[in-house]
Amino acid sequence: KQEVTQIPAALSVPEGENLxxxxxxxxxxxxxxxxxxxxxxxxxxxLLLIQSSQREQTSGRLNASLDKSSGRSTLYIxxxxxxxxxxxxxxxxxxxDKLIFGTGTRLQVFP
Amino acid sequence: xxxxxxxxxxxxxxxxxxARLRCSPMKGHSHVYWYRQLPEEGLKFMVYLQKENIIDExxxxxxxxxxxxxxxxxxxxxxxxxxxxxxxxxxCASSPEIVNQPQHFGDxxxxxxx
Numbered sequence: 001k002q003e004v005t006q007i008p009a010a011l012s013v014p015e016g017e018n019l020x021x022x023x024x025x026x027x028x029x030x031x032x033x034x035x036x037x038x039x040x041x042x043x044x045x046x047l048l049l050i051q052s053s054q055r056e057q058t059s060g061r062l063n064a065s066l067d068k069s070s071g072r073s074t075l076y077i078x079x080x081x082x083x084x085x086x087x088x089x090x091x092x093x094x095x096x097d098k099l100i101f102g103t104g105t106r107l108q109v110f111p
Numbered sequence: 112x113x114x115x116x117x118x119x120x121x122x123x124x125x126x127x128x129x130a131r132l133r134c135s136p137m138k139g140h141s142h143v144y145w146y147r148q149l150p151e152e153g154l155k156f157m158v159y160l161q162k163e164n165i166i167d168e169x170x171x172x173x174x175x176x177x178x179x180x181x182x183x184x185x186x187x188x189x190x191x192x193x194x195x196x197x198x199x200x201x202x203c204a205s206s207p208e209i210v211n212q213p214q215h216f217g218d219x220x221x222x223x224x225x
Contacts, residue, residue, distance in 0.1 A: 032211055043115075043202060044154075044216040051211060089154070097206070098144060098156040098167060099214060 002027045004092055006102035013080055013109055021075040021105045023090035028068045031093045035064050035075050037086040038104070044089065048075070080109045113138065115205050115217035116185075123223045124193050132188040132220045136205030143186045144214060145178060148200040160186060190222075198224045 003026045013019055023033070032051050036044040048057045048064040050073065056065040063076040073090055087106045091099035116135040124130050136143050145157040159167040160180035171178065175193075180186040190197055200221050204214040 034213055036216075041221075043117075043218040044204075046213045046215060049213045091154075093211075097142065097210075098159050098170070099146075099154075099204075100156070101146075101154040103153050 002100050004100050004102040006105050010106040018078050023073040025071045025092050028071050033073050034091050036089045039086050082109050084109050117217035121221050125225050130190040133185045134203030135185040140205035141208050142206045144204045145188050146202045193224050195224045
C-alpha cells in the first residue's frame with residue numbers, strides 16, 4: 001500500500017532558526033515528489049518538485065532532498081520567518097500521475 | 112496568466128440536495144485532478160480526467176459522485192443527494208500534457224451540508 005507520512009505533525013520555532021521537515025513513503029517507485037505549502041482556508045502552493053532521478057532541488061531559502069532507497073525526503077528551510085508559518089505537505093506521484101499526500105507538518109514561526 | 116479557478120469558493124447545501132463544483136484549469140493544461148480534504152485529515156485523490164475522458168476514478172465513492180471534463184467548459188464534480196459526511200474542502204489541480212510536471216491547485220470549494 002502506498003502511504004506517505006510526515007513528522008513532526010506540528011512545529012513551533014523562533015524566527016531565524018533553520019529547520020527540517022521530514023517525509024517518508026512506503027513505495028519507492030515514485031515518478032516525482034512535490035512539496036507544497038497550505039495557508040489556512042487557502043489552496044496549495046507548489047514549492048518544489050523533485051524528479052525520481054534527482055537528489056535535491058533548491059528555491060531561495062528552501063532545499064528539498066530525495067533518497068529513494070530509504071523512502072525519505074526532507075525540506076530544509078533556512079533562516080525561518082513568521083511568513084513561513086503554514087502547513088507543509090509532501091506528495092508522491094506514481095505511474096498514474098495522481099498524488100498521494102502526507103499528513104502535513106503545521107509550522108509556526110514566532111517573532 | 113490566471114491560475115486554476117474554482118467556483119464557488121463556499122457552497123452550502125441541505126441534506127438531499129445536489130452540489131456542483133466547477134474547475135477551470137490553467138491555460139494550456141489538459142489534465143484535471145480532484146482531491147478532497149475532510150476536516151482534520153489530509154488530501155485524498157478522487158478522480159483524474161483529461162478532456163472528455165475519465166482516466167482514473169479509483170478515489171471516487173461508488174455512489175452519488177460523478178465528474179466530467181467536457182470538450183468545452185470547466186470540469187464539474189457533481190455530488191447528488193448530499194449527506195453531512197460530504198462536508199469538506201474540494202480541491203482541483205491541473206497539469207500540462209507533458210509528463211512529470213507539477214500540479215497546480217485552485218483555492219478549493221468549501222462544501223457545508225446543513
